[in-house]
Amino acid sequence: MKKTHPLRDLTTNAAYCLMAVATLSLAAPASHAIELISPGDPVLAIDLDISTGSDVRDGQLADLLLDGDSGTKTLNRGGDNAGFIVTPSVASIVQSLVMTTANDSEGRDPASYLLYGTNDPVTSTEASNGRQEDWTLISMGDLALPSDRQSVADPVGFSNAVxxxxYKMVWPTMKDTGQNLTQLADIGFYSSLDGTGANLLTLGDPILSIRDVDYQYDSRTGSSDGTQEAAQAIDQDPGTKYLNFGKDxxxxxxxxxxxxxxxxxxQLTTANDAPERDPASWELYGTNDDVTSVYNTDGQSEDWTLIDTGSLELPNERLTVGSLVSVENAGGAFTSYRLVFPTLRNSGGANSMQIAEIQLIGTRVPEPSTAVLCLGVAASLFAWRRRNKLE
Incomplete structure (x- = not known):
């Protein structure tokens, strides 16, 4: 019996393998877009911002402290150490202050204060911690604001010659220590020790709401019953939702x-209420890094590639699937994605961002298979045979 060369046998087998791969490739259906996210996939809530947690909304801004109207107020939802920075129209020596209580909820009244002064230009911004300037402590102490609503408190006097x-006013505590809201109707600064004379503050003076705390991640999610977390955005149940108080x-x-x-x-599905919370724009990023970011942080621990951005026009109807948003993907294939909503439908009127469902649409990239490896072996062997002119 004639013996064959072992490499010829291997080459012949590789040829059969190559033909099999070609046959399978011709028979395989063309790839098509699918839903990529499934309930239970690892998901994190994030916010690219860091903040002090200061939250003062339209209609309750700090300028209302200067309007002399006890029917208006400033209200900061950030909690303890809320306050303001004000720049009077002229430099002044302040030696007393007078506060007016707001219309409701006595527990929100400030129970203590810190007053600072600076001659630096103010570069701190709204909702910051107000620490950009070099501040000097002028006075501090407890407050005893009246229980009566919309009432003028007794003057608080202190010695100051500078x-x-x-000025920066901070309220470290409220009457109700369990409160996370701080409110006040009006405040006046005076050069006298007893709150007499002209108020050094006037409506129109530059004033900022601040919260004098270290910066923290702005992502704050969920409710006391453990719902409204990021997992609810991918559970394929439009009756649940993901809510993040970090907003933008x-x-x-x-x-x-x-x-x-x-x-x-x-595609996005609108949540059950408050259309002003709906996302109004988007940014999609991808990475092939292992995700090491943790829940409720800024999600910046990985090396992210920006895939595409755009605006959103979600339906006004609640619990409704929005139109398919096309993504121009020149970045390639990724194992993890970061979807960010930079703006909301009405950020000024919203206390949070919310969405009922998020679904990414695309195609899977298959892992290398035995057939593909076989194709590589066959090609290499045919090349070897040509070089060696195997008989």
């Missing part, structure tokens, strides 16, 4: 169980 161009620049990081994929679109 003129300052700007909030979103998710998700690692689809579908694996490596190419996203070419997404």
């Amino acid at each position: 003129s300052y161009s700007s 620049n909030t979103g998710i990081i998700v690692t689809p169980s579908a694996g490596l994929s190419i996203v070419d679109g997404f």
Whole structure:
């Protein structure tokens, strides 16, 4: 019997393998877009912002402290150490202050104060911690505001001989220590020790709401019953929702169980209420890093590639699936995605961002298979045979 060369046998087998791969490739259906996210996929709530937690909304801004109207007020939802920075029209020596209680909820009244002065230009911004300037402590102490609503309190006097161009008032505590709201109707600064004479503050003076605390991640999610977390955005139940009190620049990081994929679109489902909380714009990022960011942080621990951005026009109807949003994906395939909503439908009127459902649409990128490896072996062997002119 004639013996064959072993390499010829191997080459012949590789040829059969190559033909099999070609046959399978011709028989395989063309790839098509699928839903990439499934309930239970790893998902994180994030916010690209960091903040002090200061939250003062339209109609309750700090300028209302200067209007002399006890029917208006400033209200900060940030909690303890809320306050303001004000720059009177002229530099002044302040030696007393007078406060007026707001219309409701006595527990929100300030129970203590810190007053600082500076002659630096004010570069701190609204909702910051007000620490950009070099501040000098002028006075501090407890407060005993009246229980009566919309009432003028007794003057608080202190010794001070230094003129300052700007002042920072901080309220470290409220009457109700369990409160996270701080409110006041009006405040006046005086050069006398007993609150007499002309008020050094006038409506129109530059004034900022601040919260004098260290900066923290702005992402704050969920409710006391453990719902409204990021997982509710991918549970395929429009009756639940993801809510983030960080508002602008909030979103998710998700690692689809579908694996490596190419996203070419997404759809959002509106939540049950408050259309002003709906996202109004989007940014989609991808990464192939292992996700090491943790829940309720800024999600910046990975190396992210910006895939695409755009605006959103979600339906006004609640619990409604929005139109498919096309994604121009020149970035390639990724294992994890970060979807951020930079703006809301009405950020000034919203206390949070919310969405009922998020779904990424795209195609899976298959893992290398035995057939593909076989194709590589066959090609290498044929090349070897040509070089060696095997008989």
